Amino acid sequence: MIKFNEHLENIEIYEAGKPIELVVRDFGINSANVIKMASNENPFGMSPVVSQAIAENSWKGYLYPDDSMFQLKKDLAKKFNVNEKELIIGSGSDQVLEFIARAKLNTSSTVLMNKITFAMYGIYAKQSGASIIKTNSLYHDLSQFLDLYREYKPDIIYICTPNNPTGEAISQESLFNFLDQIDINTLIVIDGAYMEYAKYLNQSFAIEPKELIEKYPNTIYLGTFSKAYGLGGMRVGYGIAKTEIIRPLLKVRPPFNIATLSMLSAIEALKDEDFVIKSIQANFIEMERYEKFLREIGWSYIKSATNFITISLPDGYNSTTISDKLLQVGIIVRNLKGYGLNAVRITIGKKEDNSRLFATIRELL
Numbered sequence: 001m002i003k004f005n006e007h008l009e010n011i012e013i014y015e016a017g018k019p020i021e022l023v024v025r026d027f028g029i030n031s032a033n034v035i036k037m038a039s040n041e042n043p044f045g046m047s048p049v050v051s052q053a054i055a056e057n058s059w060k061g062y063l064y065p066d067d068s069m070f071q072l073k074k075d076l077a078k079k080f081n082v083n084e085k086e087l088i089i090g091s092g093s094d095q096v097l098e099f100i101a102r103a104k105l106n107t108s109s110t111v112l113m114n115k116i117t118f119a120m121y122g123i124y125a126k127q128s129g130a131s132i133i134k135t136n137s138l139y140h141d142l143s144q145f146l147d148l149y150r151e152y153k154p155d156i157i158y159i160c161t162p163n164n165p166t167g168e169a170i171s172q173e174s175l176f177n178f179l180d181q182i183d184i185n186t187l188i189v190i191d192g193a194y195m196e197y198a199k200y201l202n203q204s205f206a207i208e209p210k211e212l213i214e215k216y217p218n219t220i221y222l223g224t225f226s227k228a229y230g231l232g233g234m235r236v237g238y239g240i241a242k243t244e245i246i247r248p249l250l251k252v253r254p255p256f257n258i259a260t261l262s263m264l265s266a267i268e269a270l271k272d273e274d275f276v277i278k279s280i281q282a283n284f285i286e287m288e289r290y291e292k293f294l295r296e297i298g299w300s301y302i303k304s305a306t307n308f309i310t311i312s313l314p315d316g317y318n319s320t321t322i323s324d325k326l327l328q329v330g331i332i333v334r335n336l337k338g339y340g341l342n343a344v345r346i347t348i349g350k351k352e353d354n355s356r357l358f359a360t361i362r363e364l365l
């Protein structure tokens with residue numbers, strides 16, 4: 001028997017949202033009729049500025065990318081009013097999470113996170129052999145976080161705002177009140193994968209990375225191009241922190257971790273913020289339709305500050321059955337059974353796609 005890292009025995013292989021190809025293969029549905037509402041991508045795709053730049057620059061794929069990431073870092077530094085040295089770029093913010101775990105954790109470490117939150121925090125912690133402490137509440141209850149922090153003195157605290165897969169956001173005020181009480185030597189990860197949405201919905205949810213890291217030098221803010229910017233397939237995310245945190249992370253980063261055309265896409269995407277705003281506006285118009293529809297059929301949902309809505313199923317309905325039935329007609333949603341919830345998470349789609357989902361659910365009632 002070949003022996004592998006023993007910590008891996010405690011990890012289940014992560015199952016990501018199902019791809020369109022799977023539905024085409026398994027159910028023989030034409031890909032044009034499949035709607036993907038499982039991975040929180042932007043239903044409007046990417047900005048035309050980006051797709052045009054990719055087409056014009058595709059020939060550059062033979063070249064290794066600029067490993068200093070000069071332009072992207074310059075543009076992100078400008079956008080967030082931070083120094084280039086306060087940035088790290090990952091193949092998705094997922095990879096930045098991996099860097100953080102590899103640089104910080106070992107078998108004697110402990111991490112603290114919400115009971116229901118982004119699965120990768122736990123997976124990377126387990127890979128490092130760290131112990132995981134979770135709260136027992138669905139939403140981020142910061143007073144409980146504080147109690148557990150005092151009891152366990154974790155090495156990393158993960159805060160996801162807005163949280164995936166529940167969609168609720170924390171106000172800047174309550175986050176800062178919490179951070180005020182944490183020792184400066186405890187690393188805190190603030191995952192803002194959906195921050196563009198939350199901030200648009202309610203300014204009190206806005207966490208500005210510059211203000212965050214100036215006030216709390218023990219924090220790292222994570223952002224991504226995968227959601228509002230519509231570049232999920234390009235895999236670009238970033239971390240913003242003081243150089244004391246960024247420097248060790250750079251030591252575990254492999255060279256050329258952002259592909260040439262991915263980097264170019266992110267640079268171009270930053271030139272078209274208008275596309276992002278329009279996508280977010282459309283998202284919340286559709287969100288209201290979801291809320292109205294769910295009230296009509298009497299299903300409860302979590303008020304969301306993101307581009308997805310989490311619906312908890314009433315008695316007599318099983319999230320696995322519902323998601324399978326939707327899948328058979330070409331609608332991919334995320335079953336949250338794996339999180340211990342009888343709930344589904346649905347990415348807000350385009351108007352016509354949402355209408356089709358509503359009609360399909362009505363038929364299932």
Ligand SMILES: *Cc1c(COP(=O)(O)O)cnc(C)c1O
Nearest residue numbers: 092093094118164193224226237
């Ligand atoms: C989507 C997501 C990410 C990271 O996505 P990448 O595509 O790896 O940038 C990180 N955190 C949360 C909560 C997410 O939902």
